[in-house]
Amino acid sequence: VRHWALIPAAGVGRRFGAEVPKQYLSLGGRPVIDHAIAAFVEHPGIAGCAVVLGSDDGWWSDVSAYADHPSVLRAPGGAERCYSVRNGLTALAARATDDDWVLVHDAARPCLRRADLDRLLDALREEPVGALLAVPIADTVKRADAGQVAETLPRTALWRAYTPQAFRLGLLRRALEYAQSQDLVVTDDASAVELLGLQPALIECQADNIKITRPEDLPLAAFYLEQQQE
Ligand code: CTP
Numbered sequence: 203v204r205h206w207a208l209i210p211a212a213g214v215g216r217r218f219g220a221e222v223p224k225q226y227l228s229l230g231g232r233p234v235i236d237h238a239i240a241a242f243v244e245h246p247g248i249a250g251c252a253v254v255l256g257s258d259d260g261w262w263s264d265v266s267a268y269a270d271h272p273s274v275l276r277a278p279g280g281a282e283r284c285y286s287v288r289n290g291l292t293a294l295a296a297r298a299t300d301d302d303w304v305l306v307h308d309a310a311r312p313c314l315r316r317a318d319l320d321r322l323l324d325a326l327r328e329e330p331v332g333a334l335l336a337v338p339i340a341d342t343v344k345r346a347d348a349g350q351v352a353e354t355l356p357r358t359a360l361w362r363a364y365t366p367q368a369f370r371l372g373l374l375r376r377a378l379e380y381a382q383s384q385d386l387v388v389t390d391d392a393s394a395v396e397l398l399g400l401q402p403a404l405i406e407c408q409a410d411n412i413k414i415t416r417p418e419d420l421p422l423a424a425f426y427l428e429q430q431q432e
């Protein structure tokens with residue numbers, strides 16, 4: 203059984219609001235997406251990587267050092283992240299089997315640490331369903347109803363879902379197909395697997411594995427990367 207990476211990178215970065223999708227912005231001397239890809243391409247336990255790109259992503263070949271890398275496959279993007287992931291799975295299926303593990307990791311998460319990736323890979327030895335990196339919630343969380351508090355949720359049970367999220371290729375394909383058949387647009391891969399009644403494992407990681415979503419996240423990621431190198 204082998205392990206593959208799937209990097210959805212077909213988003214336009216609407217909340218970030220730059221002219222270029224956020225994954226192509228420069229961060230510490232290379233594009234955000236190259237940090238995300240490097241974590242996998244440089245890992246000896248990863249067989250290869252599929253990158254899912256938007257249809258007009260001339261930026262990819264302009265800025266990425268991995269544009270012609272032999273272990274990086276390309277796949278076309280979809281209108282939602284979950285459709286992009288499905289396309290990435292189709293591309294991987296040319297080289298991978300249904301039993302192989304696929305680690306789906308946002309192109310917009312440039313600060314993944316090797317130690318956290320290793321913890322996830324280790325967990326897969328004992329987790330038949332799959333696993334995702336996650337961080338326990340630090341704030342108290344309220345469920346709202348028309349701007350007023352309806353309920354305070356028990357914080358000890360709440361986690362932020364990060365990536366990578368790892369599932370067997372065949373299971374993830376089935377889960378995403380099922381979500382689509384129910385007209386559900388899931389925002390992470392674990393949600394699709396949960397719809398099948400399965401329970402992925404939460405693997406705690408460092409909180410610096412942030413997703414760049416808004417402009418203030420880019421300097422924060424730069425700070426985290428510098429800190430990791432010390
Ligand atoms: N993504 C994708 N295909 C889509 C939408 C998103 O491959 N149709 C990717 C993004 O490129 C990103 C990851 O999924 O690497 C997480 O999505 P998000 O942070 O929401 O990125 P965007 O969709 O680009 O941002 P926004 O929602 O603000 O437009």
Ligand code: MG
Nearest residue numbers: 213214215283
């Ligand atoms: Mg989005």
